[in-house]
């Protein structure tokens with residue numbers, strides 16, 4: 001049985017709490033035993049909703065050891081010795097500090113995306129994992145989402161030949177639920193460019209490797225929040241045309257909509273309105289049968305299996321997810337220079 005402690009009971013923390021409880025009820029050997037948040041309301045089980053409906057009931061808080069201070073939780077729980085995994089669902093500006101502390105205290109760590117605010121922090125995190133021999137994985141959930149896994153297999157296996165072009169998009173309403181509004185403070189979250197767009201940046205690096213250069217145009221709309229809308233061209237040596245766009249200012253009834261469209265020499269794969277369509281140039285289009293589970297549950301189960309089997313975290317190694325932050329840093333610089341290409 002793997003015992004887990006979770007720090008940060010906001011929108012994403014609540015989603016992770018529900019997943020641990022679901023895995024436990026399905027017989028998976030995991031038990032969430034300790035929770036921590038600075039906000040007393042969360043410790044009473046009063047959660048806020050975010051932009052993705054992940055569902056879940058109000059948990060029975062009496063089942064957990066509760067903490068209002070992450071340092072106290074890590075110190076106390078490391079002495080108690082029951083917990084082997086710490087799940088960090090804190091705001092981005094706290095990721096490196098508490099990931100490093102948890103690793104040094106002897107825990108394996110699953111930390112939410114984006115890995116950290118900058119490459120320097122990312123490197124400290126991955127170096128600490130290597131030094132301590134503990135496992136660290138960043139929850140880049142698209143690497144575990146069935147539609148993206150299907151796409152990844154097509155790219156890796158070369159089923160339709162080489163990639164000619166690709167477009168990735170996510171957009172939706174402005175996030176207004178966060179603790180003291182940290183998501184809309186650029187110095188704490190990095191804005192939409194680092195917080196939301198990072199999903200597609202990580203996907204592009206995961207599928208195609210590091211681009212040589214990026215060229216970004218971006219716009220600030222909400223005072224103080226950094227770049228809220230971004231469009232980036234990723235420049236590769238072979239001339240493939242890769243673009244990603246993000247926009248978190250689409251309010252009203254728009255909701256949240258991600259999509260991708262990837263064109264290969266012999267076909268294309270499109271994911272839109274939650275439906276994946278495979279379109280071979282010759283033959284009939286079809287909708288592949290995919291696992292029904294979300295990427296969130298698959299990513300957490302993957303990490304727990306890596307811990308219990310002591311197997312490497314090959315699907316999302318921290319050195320690789322750190323590259324998404326390096327690309328995003330180049331995008332910000334390019335946007336500051338009004339689209340001038342910047343080397344990655």
Ligand SMILES: NC(=O)c1ccc[n+]([C@@H]2O[C@H](COP(=O)([O-])OP(=O)(O)OC[C@H]3O[C@@H](n4cnc5c(N)ncnc54)[C@H](O)[C@@H]3O)[C@@H](O)[C@H]2O)c1
Nearest residue numbers: 008009010011012037038039089090092112113114178179
């Ligand atoms: N994978 C995804 O699809 C996805 C979706 C949303 C958010 N996220 C990520 O999850 C992380 C959290 O985002 P969120 O939307 O849940 O934010 P949030 O503000 O809703 O949650 C953060 C929680 O941390 C708590 N907190 C803040 N400072 C603390 C401290 N010093 N000690 C203890 N608790 C503290 C807050 O009270 C809050 O409950 C971010 O990194 C975000 O990018 C990922």
